[in-house]
Amino acid sequence: MPVAAILVLTEVIENSDAGTMYELAEALKNAAAIMKHKTPNPVGLSAGCDLFIRYVTTARQDFSQDFDSHKAELVRQGKEYAATAPSCRDRISEHAFGFIKENAVKILTHSYSRVVMQALLRAHKQKRISVYVTEARPKGLGMRTYEALTAAGIPCTVILDSAVAYCIDKVDLVLVGSEAVVESGGLINAVGTLSMAIIAKASNKPFYALAESYKFLRFFPLSQYDLPINNSSLLALPSQRPNPPRLSVSQLSPGVPTTPRAATAPVRQPTRSMSMEQIEKNPEIDYTRPDLITLVFSDVGILTPDGISSFLVGVFAD
Numbered sequence: 001m002p003v004a005a006i007l008v009l010t011e012v013i014e015n016s017d018a019g020t021m022y023e024l025a026e027a028l029k030n031a032a033a034i035m036k037h038k039t040p041n042p043v044g045l046s047a048g049c050d051l052f053i054r055y056v057t058t059a060r061q062d063f064s065q066d067f068d069s070h071k072a073e074l075v076r077q078g079k080e081y082a083a084t085a086p087s088c089r090d091r092i093s094e095h096a097f098g099f100i101k102e103n104a105v106k107i108l109t110h111s112y113s114r115v116v117m118q119a120l121l122r123a124h125k126q127k128r129i130s131v132y133v134t135e136a137r138p139k140g141l142g143m144r145t146y147e148a149l150t151a152a153g154i155p156c157t158v159i160l161d162s163a164v165a166y167c168i169d170k171v172d173l174v175l176v177g178s179e180a181v182v183e184s185g186g187l188i189n190a191v192g193t194l195s196m197a198i199i200a201k202a203s204n205k206p207f208y209a210l211a212e213s214y215k216f217l218r219f220f221p222l223s224q225y226d227l228p229i230n231n232s233s234l235l236a237l238p239s240q241r242p243n244p245p246r247l248s249v250s251q252l253s254p255g256v257p258t259t260p261r262a263a264t265a266p267v268r269q270p271t272r273s274m275s276m277e278q279i280e281k282n283p284e285i286d287y288t289r290p291d292l293i294t295l296v297f298s299d300v301g302i303l304t305p306d307g308i309s310s311f312l313v314g315v316f317a318d
Contacts, residue, residue, distance in 0.1 A: 021067075024071065096238075168205060185309050
């Protein structure tokens with residue numbers, strides 16, 4: 001999502017008739033605002049937009065050339081940067097490799113992350129690893145991780161999201177991806193990451209986050225309810241008491257004979273899966289506090305949560 005946002009903004013520059021940096025910056029900010037408004041979960045997109053707009057507004061201009069030439073150079077550099085995304089993940093997987101022990105390491109991960117997948121595949125080439133992956137409801141993306149790892153020959157077990165505490169003593173470390181790493185040094189990722197981090201901390205297991213530098217977001221949440229996805233419908237209780245399911249006489253008292261009329265009466269069956277309305281009442285992402293994170297592996301280096309804060313302050317300092 002951040003890389004796609006950068007490519008969209010390069011197209012805005014390419015098609016813009018702005019004649020000054022102020023006009024160009026306003027056009028980019030307007031385009032970014034439209035993208036964020038139309039995206040249900042704009043966290044990753046916001047990181048890409050903010051970093052690219054910051055770069056554009058601080059890039060040194062060669063005043064021996066006209067402004068159109070400067071815009072063309074910004075477009076070239078934006079596309080070049082977007083093309084480096086795979087190499088960012090290569091560097092991160094190398095950083096993570098050094099923290100994975102040599103023999104029979106058991107790793108716990110959550111949902112699906114391309115950078116985590118690359119780190120696991122890199123480790124599998126030279127080390128014996130096995131992986132537990134959460135199912136990651138409501139989207140169930142843990143199954144995608146399971147399929148990719150088993151296809152690569154890595155032993156993998158899918159566990160319930162609610163079974164993390166049960167299996168934490170079996171694992172050596174936790175690796176998770178990220179939708180964004182924020183100014184506090186904390187992490188925004190698929191819902192369930194916070195619970196995993198709390199359990200890892202309580203069990204003295206290292207909790208490592210993997211994040212490309214274009215996912216660094218200038219944002220300082222203080223709680224879950226500061227996230228941009230938060231709205232009044234999330235975790236909302238129903239406005240009126242729901243009607244309990246009607247049970248037949250045979251369900252209430254097994255073995256009791258029923259009349260033909262009672263036997264043919266429609267019986268409401270209990271629901272065992274969430275409806276779309278129920279899914280929409282649940283958050284897609286959560287915020288993991290910096291005190292729960294051991295280290296962040298990024299293409300700009302291996303950072304502590306405090307190091308993330310310092311990096312972002314440096315990027316956005318005037």
